[in-house]
Amino acid sequence: MIPLELKINSPRSLLSVTWDDGAVSLIPASVLRARSRAAQQVRADVEGKARSFETVTVTNAEAIGSYAIRLVFSDGHDRGIYPWSYLREIAEFSGLRNENG
Structure with missing residues (x-):
């Protein structure tokens, strides 16, 4: 998916992604930050x-x-850094995906 x-x-609290299959994902900034794959965040999660x-x-x-x-x-x-496939995975996990666009 691309x-x-x-x-x-405008409050900078939500990322909206329109995918090439027509789906629209609404991903809260808090979810994106929590799901960062940066080493510091991964370590905090593991610990x-x-x-x-x-x-x-x-x-x-x-x-x-x-x-x-x-x-x-x-x-x-x-x-x-959020590759497109991971961004889509986060969107599906967050439950804020609008299949109808």
């Missing part, structure tokens, strides 16, 4: 030190080639 459009809402990111917002987004997006969050975390 995204056709990525939008961050059972997961934090709540309810107030975290997306402050910047940058394309990584044609395969991923790098998100920067309001808590300073800037090492999260």
Whole structure:
């Protein structure tokens, strides 16, 4: 799956992804931050030190080639790279996927 459009809402708390199959995913910034694969976040998860990111917002987004997006969050975390397949997996996990677009 490849995204056709990525939008961050104006409070910067939600990423909207329109996929090439017509599905639209609405992914909260807090979920994206919690699901970061950056080493620091993975280690915290393994050690059972997961934090709540309810107030975290997306402050910047940058394309990584044609395969991923790098998100920067309001808590300073800037090492999260989200390949399209992983972004879709997060969307399906979060339960905020709109099949009708």
